[in-house]
Amino acid sequence: MSARELVVLGTASQVPTRRRNHNGYLLRWDAEGLLFDPGEGTQRQMLRAGVAAHDIDRICVTHFHGDHSLGLAGVIQRINLDQVPHPVTAHYPASGQHFFERLRYSTAYRESVDIAQAPVSADGILATTPGYTLSAHKLSHPVESYGYRLVEPDSRRMLPEKLAAHGIKGPDVGRLQREGSLNGVTLAEVSEERRGQRFAFVMDTRLCEGVHVLAEGCDMLVIESTFLDEDVRLATDHGHLTAGQAAKAAQEAGVRHLVLTHFSQRYSDPEEFERQARAAGFEGELTVADDLMRVPVPKRV
Numbered sequence: 001m002s003a004r005e006l007v008v009l010g011t012a013s014q015v016p017t018r019r020r021n022h023n024g025y026l027l028r029w030d031a032e033g034l035l036f037d038p039g040e041g042t043q044r045q046m047l048r049a050g051v052a053a054h055d056i057d058r059i060c061v062t063h064f065h066g067d068h069s070l071g072l073a074g075v076i077q078r079i080n081l082d083q084v085p086h087p088v089t090a091h092y093p094a095s096g097q098h099f100f101e102r103l104r105y106s107t108a109y110r111e112s113v114d115i116a117q118a119p120v121s122a123d124g125i126l127a128t129t130p131g132y133t134l135s136a137h138k139l140s141h142p143v144e145s146y147g148y149r150l151v152e153p154d155s156r157r158m159l160p161e162k163l164a165a166h167g168i169k170g171p172d173v174g175r176l177q178r179e180g181s182l183n184g185v186t187l188a189e190v191s192e193e194r195r196g197q198r199f200a201f202v203m204d205t206r207l208c209e210g211v212h213v214l215a216e217g218c219d220m221l222v223i224e225s226t227f228l229d230e231d232v233r234l235a236t237d238h239g240h241l242t243a244g245q246a247a248k249a250a251q252e253a254g255v256r257h258l259v260l261t262h263f264s265q266r267y268s269d270p271e272e273f274e275r276q277a278r279a280a281g282f283e284g285e286l287t288v289a290d291d292l293m294r295v296p297v298p299k300r301v
């Protein structure tokens with residue numbers, strides 16, 4: 001199993017279909033799991049995908065439409081039933097506080113787990129851990145919607161041949177890393193920058209500044225493409241994207257792996273989303289998401 005991967009739990013917008021459950025996505029990031037937009041049926045999709053309640057450390061909800069949040073009731077109760085031993089933090093638009101609380105306490109159950117409510121009320125950083133910084137940026141939808149972006153800190157890779165050329169070895173390597181220079185040799189001379197991985201989750205929105213900010217330089221971008229390009233009027237009116245719009249934004253942002261999802265039930269041929277994304281000029285890796293698919297985050301460059 002890849003240490004960093006996206007587990008797709010559902011891919012339908014508004015109405016589930018025979019083949020597509022409502023939304024739900026678990027991002028595995030080393031030892032952590034982030035659950036995005038649990039729609040109705042997420043608990044059962046987790047079972048089918050091999051995701052346990054214990055795998056969830058953080059829940060991120062973009063907005064309070066049912067296809068992105070009705071699963072909260074079941075998932076939160078399951079976290080409690082399974083007595084998940086670690087704290088779980090939930091992020092969601094602050095304007096939907098009452099929706100979150102209603103879903104959290106929609107029926108009776110024994111509450112045993114500390115779920116920290118961390119509502120989002122402005123663009124910016126939500127959390128910093130050793131593995132990533134999580135931030136949110138506002139999107140454009142009829143109800144308040146925030147996209148999420150996860151950025152791993154940059155690091156440096158030591159270059160063995162350069163170290164050898166300067167005669168630096170053993171404990172001196174650690175000293176150089178800590179102090180930045182050793183006997184006139186700087187860290188920059190014997191190492192190179194290794195850019196951290198970047199992931200973004202963009203859903204539901206029409207084209208807006210937030211889409212571009214979130215997508216910038218992402219190794220993986222999971223983005224809604226509810227509509228095909230011929231229905232761009234509908235997309236704009238209802239606050240959604242077409243396959244071509246999502247793909248063009250991803251290409252401009254330099255995205256390496258684009259994952260399209262949140263499809264309208266009106267379309268029967270998923271390949272058309274791929275064709276339109278390619279026609280819009282997207283050159284990276286492309287996945288038209290399907291339920292229960294696992295998509296590895298591309299290796300660090």
Ligand SMILES: [Zn+2]
Pocket residue numbers: 013014065067068204262
């Ligand atoms: Zn939706």
